[in-house]
Amino acid sequence: MMNKYFYKPYMAVVLCVLSVNPSVQADEHGIHIKINTQTGAINQLILDHDPQNMNWILQTDGSQYPWITEKYGWGLGYLTLESENKKVKYEWKKPVSTSPTSYTPWDKKISSFEQTQVYRVGNIRIDVKRSLDHDRLTERYTFTNTGQTCTRISDIGIYTPFNDNYPDATTCIHSRTHAHIWDGESAAYVNALRMGGTAPHLGLVLTEGSIKSYDILERGIDKGNSHTRGVIALNLPDTLLQSGSSYSIQWSLFPHLGNEDFKNKLLQQGSVWMSCNKYMFEKGEKAEIELRSQYPLKDVKLLKNGKPIKIKQKGRVWKAEAIMEQPGEVRFEILYNNGRRTHADCLVHSSFDKLIEKRTEFIRTHQQMNDTNDMRYGAYMVYDNEANRIYKNDTPNCNPVDRDEGAERLGMGILLAKQYLLTHKPELKESLLKYVHFVRERLQTEDYTTYSSVDQKGRNRGYNYMWVAELYFQMYKVTGNKQYAIDGYQTLCSMFRQFGYGFYAINIPVCLGLQSLKKAGMTNEYEHLKDEFIKSGDVFVKNGMNYPKHEVNYEQSIVAPALQFLLQLYIETGIRKYFDEAQRQLPVLEAFNGCQPSYYLHDISIRHWDGYWFGKRELFGDTMPHYWSTITAEVFHLYAQCTGKAAYQQRAEEIVRNNLCLFFEDGKASCAYVYPHEVNGIKAQFYDEYANDQDWALVHYLLVNKGL
Incomplete structure (x- = not known):
């Protein structure tokens, strides 16, 4: 047996790291490309000696996604010309000339070549020069004003359609990439990590010019839903070109072995870190x-x-x-x-502790349904920051499922329970008692079947059982009332009866549940629940990295819960195989995380659909940080407990800190920050107006930092 949740203020500062195979040398992985002769765009990029023969570029011939066509080829793009008070948007799609007109065929595995494509849009000539030297592909984009008057170029985007999408776990782990983008102006880069965490990976580093932001295109409920990140376009700064003048950017693409190797190669090519x-x-x-x-x-x-x-x-x-x-x-x-x-x-x-105090007080005073005539009396509800009132889930044509009075909103109750354990404020306990009564009477049936809404007509969703059980076990700690331990146990038993042992639920309360039953003297229930957890753990070990599809085909919140569960099971049982399997899968989880120097991005998992499902604006696109990135923080926290590796505790603390940007000094909060400059042409870079499900970030903050 190992010590249970504890808190230790680790001080080590580290970069994100990925496991690599030390026997593999990066210079063994030459770059091999194929160019579309009609558009001049790169449509295949493969690294030599890659056993998976992975194409790092999204197919733009409609074969991968019917709506992704040749206009989105790598190196094509769009811009707006402003001249004489007129604005006209253009796209460059086909070259007017190519030099030389041919290149060594794809199957000859060329080690070097040079080629220039020339495009024209309005009075702007665009020269795209590519040179390949074994393990480095250099691309230079030059915009020249061939007109007679001064022209302003704005809204410039160059398509870089990295193969970042999610058909299924096996395909993703071997043949898809997480594209970690840093729009860092002169020091911009993209660190494209294979989703399985194994080398070789691909890097892009800017060596001339500037990248100010990026756009996401072709996202929608009918265009891949939550299973694709979309088409990425890197944005250049607006520029004013006099007649005959030019503006250029240049970047290099190269193979690498992981984050440290990426950083070293980035520095070797003249960039800064x-x-x-x-x-x-x-x-x-x-x-x-x-x-x-x-x-x-x-x-x-x-x-x-x-x-x-x-x-x-x-x-x-x-x-x-x-x-x-x-x-x-x-x-x-x-x-x-x-x-x-x-x-x-x-x-x-101002203060992290006060921030949490203000947030819990805001929930208690502004987000609890106090209308006794409403069936949701006692519930913690979504709050509309724009309208300054509870959102009653009654807007026509919205997505009501992810704005209801149960499901992810249970995080508010768990947060208030943890805050009560820290402060013992009676008003928090009073609010919680009203809330937990609502959960038991309105969201659950007599046999503990659990729903997301009071009408009990929606989907019977497996995730709900874990969150309701955690609430009950926290309430047992708050009150000492054994009935809550019984309710938590029965809720988990109901889940296992209905969903079996292969559901990768978020926040399965292994340690909390077993410890609560032991403290309550429920020996038989303790042994039964431990056996149920072990049966699940054995399925997880058997599955390995063949993660089953859940509500999304493949995502960070399938991988992270697997490790979250296995590490807790090891802590409670001491059975080594659960730790060994979690450690084996750890690089898969780490690959979701980037190293960019920003509180939005640093060690934050890529997620890109939550703003649509949970937000008021219902916009797909990168939501970073997103609060479920803190599941990864709990994994790192547990891994640090199991191994004594302080660097992982440091990373856990940083992840939960960075997520505090979703909470504001007045106690309000936002369910999503949509990071790109634009998504489908709609301006992004905003905090969504709904306070919805983000309070799980504070739940994990208190675990990682306070041991609760």
Whole structure:
């Protein structure tokens, strides 16, 4: 047996890491491409000696997705021309010339070539020059004003359709990529990791020009639903071109073995690596900013929200410190080499503990249904921050399932229970008693069948059982009333009766449930529930990485719950095979996470559909951070317990801190931040107006930081 949930303030600071095979050398993986002769776009990119022969580029001939056509080929794109008070949007789709007109055939496995495609849109000539030198593909895009008057180019996007989509777990692990994008201006990059976490991987690093953001296209309920990330387009800054003048960007693509190798190759190609000791701060904490380069830099300057601060150089490393004095966003910008620049995005809260206190108080006073004539009396409800009132799930043509009074909203009850254990405020207990009565009487039947809504007509959803059981076990800790331990046990028994042992539910309360039953003296129930958990664990071990489809074909919240469950089962039983299997799968989970210097992105799992299902604006697209990324934090926390590896506890703490951006100083919250510049042409980069299901982030924050 191992010690149960505990808290230890680990201090190590690490980069995200991925397991790699040390016997594999990156230079063994030459790049091999195929170009569409009609459009000039790259439509295949494969790395030599890749046993999976994976194409890193989404097929644009309609064979992979019927709506993904040749216009989205790699290297094509769009822009808007502004001249004489007119704005016209153009796309470049087919070249007007190619030089040379042919290249070595695909099956000859060429190690080098050069080719230039020329496109014309309006008065702009676009030269796309590609050169391949074994393990590095360089692309240069030059925009030249061939007209007689000055022209402004805006809304520029170059399609980079990474093969980031989700048909099934096996295909994903071997033949799909997580494209981790850093829109870091002069130091922009894409770290494309194979979803299975095994090398070779693919990197893109900008070597000239700037990338300011990215767009997502072709997302929709009828276009892949939640099973594809869409088409990625990298955005260039707006630029003013005089007659005859040009603007260029250039990037290189290269194979790598994992995050550290990616960073080293990025530096070798002349880029810089900016990082902070953390990205979410409490007021008064010290930020430590670092810039690394493999080559000499000129005129390095550091700005904090536009104001210069001191930065010191030691060799090829520049370091600075800054006290985070005021709540709000802080952008650290580094200027270097006569006009190049990059940044790191940080956020400051007054106090994390007070933030949680304000949030729980807001839920209690603003989000609990207090209308005794409403069947949902006592429920914690979705809140509309724009309208400043409870959302009653009555808007026509909306998605009512993910805005109801049960399901993910149970996180609010669990959060308040944990907060009560910290504060013992009687008003929290009073609210909780009303809430748990609602759950038992309105969401569950006599035999503990559990629904998401009071009409009990919707889907009988497996996830609900875990969350209701966790609520009951927390209420047992709050009150000492054995009935809650019984209710938690019976809820889990009902789940196993109906769903069996292969459901990868989020937050299966293994440790909490077994410990509660043991404390309540329910020995027979303890042994029975442990046996049920072991039966599930054996299925998980047998399945390995053949993760079954759930509500989404493949996602972080299928992989993370598997490890979450297996590690807890190991902690409770001491059976080694559960730990060994969790450790074997850990690189698959880590591959979802990026290393970008931003509280939105750093060590945050890629998710891209939750804003549609749970948000007011119902917009697909990258939702980062999304609160379920904190399941990964719990996995890292448990793994640190099992191994003593402090770096994983540090990562767990950073993930839950970064998710605090979803909560505001006035106690309100947002269910999703949609990160891209645009999705399907709709402006994004916003916090959705619904406070819906995000409070699970605070549930995991209290586990990782307080041991609750």
